[in-house]
Amino acid sequence: MIRRPPRSTLSSSSAASDVYKRQAHIFTPKLQDNSGLMAEWFDNQGSQNTVLPDLANQIPDLITVQNQISWATTGAAWSLSSGGNLPWADEFSLRASGYINIPADGTYTFEIESDDGSKLWVDGTLIADNDGHHGMQTASGNIDLEAGLVSINLEYFENLGGAGLILRWENNLGLGPEIIPAARSVDTSLTTLPISAPKN
Numbered sequence: 196m197i198r199r200p201p202r203s204t205l206s207s208s209s210a211a212s213d214v215y216k217r218q219a220h221i222f223t224p225k226l227q228d229n230s231g232l233m234a235e236w237f238d239n240q241g242s243q244n245t246v247l248p249d250l251a252n253q254i255p256d257l258i259t260v261q262n263q264i265s266w267a268t269t270g271a272a273w274s275l276s277s278g279g280n281l282p283w284a285d286e287f288s289l290r291a292s293g294y295i296n297i298p299a300d301g302t303y304t305f306e307i308e309s310d311d312g313s314k315l316w317v318d319g320t321l322i323a324d325n326d327g328h329h330g331m332q333t334a335s336g337n338i339d340l341e342a343g344l345v346s347i348n349l350e351y352f353e354n355l356g357g358a359g360l361i362l363r364w365e366n367n368l369g370l371g372p373e374i375i376p377a378a379r380s381v382d383t384s385l386t387t388l389p390i391s392a393p394k395n
Contacts, residue, residue, distance in 0.1 A: 230377040231260045231276060232293040232347070239286040239352065245328040247312050247352050250290050257282070262377035264291060264349065268310045268331045268359030284358065289351040294344040294381040301366040306335035310359040313351040331359050344381065 235255035239248065262276040272280040281287065295317075297303070305322050307313045312326040317338055325334035351360050365371030 230380055231262045232264065232291045232349075232380050234259045234261045235290040235292075236281065237288040237290070238283060239288055240283070242286060244286075244288075244311075244352050244354055247314060247326050247350055248288055250288060250350060255290070261291065263374055264360060264362035265374045266358070266360050268357040270357055273358065285353060285355045287353055289349070289360070291347075291349040291351075293347060295347050295375060296344055296379050296381065297340045297342050298370070298379075299366070299368055300341050301339070301368045302337055303340050303364055303366045304335055304337050304372070306333055306363045306372065307349065308333040308359070308361040308363070309351055310357050311352055311354050313349065313360060315362070316346075316348040318345040328354055330357065347380070 235250075236257040236259070237248075237250060237253055238256045242248065259275050259277050266273045270284065272282070272284040274280050303317075305315055305317055307315045307323050307325050308331060309325050310331040311328050313323075313334075314321065314326055315323040315334075315336075318340065320338060322336035322338055323334040325332065349362065362375055363372050364375050365373070
């Protein structure tokens with residue numbers, strides 16, 4: 196069984212915000228042995244997107260669990276935590292979701308560096324908007340969080356040329372900045388990885 200976010204008929208940005216707010220305030224994480232984030236991959240071949248596509252009603256072509264969100268910009272296909280590489284080097288999208296374990300109450304800064312566009316929600320709040328067709332660049336935002344599990348959702352797209360995506364965090368208590376480690380993230384999918392989910 197593949198667990199997918201609720202579908203919405205809202206616009207792309209509104210739909211994403213609505214879904215992620217519901218995840219933050221309603222969903223209860225089911226702890227499993229898998230650390231990392233559930234990664235849903237979408238084939239955008241021929242689309243030549245210049246902004247994030249609407250993924251709200253899309254069925255992923257591939258589902259994996261990623262230990263970290265950390266790909267330096269490259270023209271080659273990204274490697275996967277489960278082994279092997281993505282089947283595409285260009286024209287694809289990613290929706291990553293799960294929970295992160297906040298170690299202590301504090302103010303946290305989350306940073307997404309990407310080529311091309313990306314957006315990041317933490318606890319249902321849009322923290323960083325790095326959308327658009329561009330080379331590797333960074334967007335960040337701050338949020339006050341309490342210790343424990345909070346939802347995290349990231350969307351990304353690659354058009355043509357180089358592709359890169361890195362997710363970092365730090366807090367006002369001396370943590371980081373660092374790439375969010377697998378030990379701090381929780382996959383809440385009900386799948387065994389890797390899984391191919393062909394479109395109907």
